[in-house]
Amino acid sequence: MRIAFLLTRRVPDVPSAILLEVCRLLERRGHRVDGWIPEERLDRADTQQPDADLYVLKSHTELALSVAGLLHDRGAALLNSYPTCLAAQDKITAAGRLRAAGVPTAETWVTGDLRLVAPLLEDGPLIVKPHRGHRGAGVHLVRTAADLAALPVPSAPVVVQRYIRGPGEDLKVYVVADEVFAVRKPFAADSFSRPGRPVPVTSAVREAALRTRAAFGLDLFGVDVIESPDGPVIVDVNYFPGYKGVPNVAPRIAAVIGSHLTAAALVS
Secondary structure: OEEEEEOOOOOOOOOOHHHHHHHHHHHHOOOEEEEEOHHHOOOOOOOOOOOOOEEEEOOOOHHHHHHHHHHHHOOOOEEOOHHHHHHHHOHHHHHHHHHHOOOOEOOEEEEOOHHHHHHHHHHOOEEEEEOOOOOOOOOEEEOOHHHHHHOOOOOOOEEEEEOOOOOOEEEEEEEEOOEEEEEEEEOOOOHHHOOOEEEOOOHHHHHHHHHHHHHHOOOEEEEEEEEEOOEEEEEEEEEOOOOOOOOOOHHHHHHHHHHHHHHHHHHO
16 A cells, blocks of 8 residues: 655755654555655646545645645545644644643634734733744744834734743653653754653643544644643644654554554545
8 A cells, every 4th residue: 555745844854764764664564655745846736636545744834734635625545634734733723622622721812913912911921923833933932012012023823822931941742642752852943853852751741642632633743841830731732743752653653654544445
């Protein structure tokens, strides 16, 4: 059976060791595995038809998400599914879905006019981010009205979250089906490209991650967690993250892909 990955340009531009191992495991099981970066192809949008048994969405770009939507409409099997990826990618939708599922989250607002945000600073600092951002791009910590005024006028909706003070390190939580893993790493603008160190998963973090899974229907995903004095707070959801720093994760990811391939074959 054929598995096709929708990929993104990596930073730095080297193959993911974990993804390469996943592909090797799937090929050993007799599957044909390939993939492409949508931005590097010219495809027909009006007549394109699926030609793989399973597509795996491993890119967070707008084009990749739109191509996934096109394939979804043509009846293709996708992992994660297009509707779940669309909901997770949109931080506005995600905020409402997380809160409705009882997942601890930061207070969140959405606007297209940052001038309306100033009164919120009376209760403390804020995080301002694009509603469909990724890898920390366009994220700003705003403490004062001057900070707010210095931000560029948004050309798209922005999400405003109450700033949650944490211990100074990122806690990245990764989920493979019902297994939950966590790594810690120092915060930096390029921390997404660095592996973290594995740490135990607390019961509160595990519960929040599994509630997130149930709320979205994701099987391969990650959440960014702030460890506040009152407990873990989920601030972002990412479908099919890099899993950097998670030991022996490739066989688990390959098993999930294999189970989705089997399910797709039963439906077709």
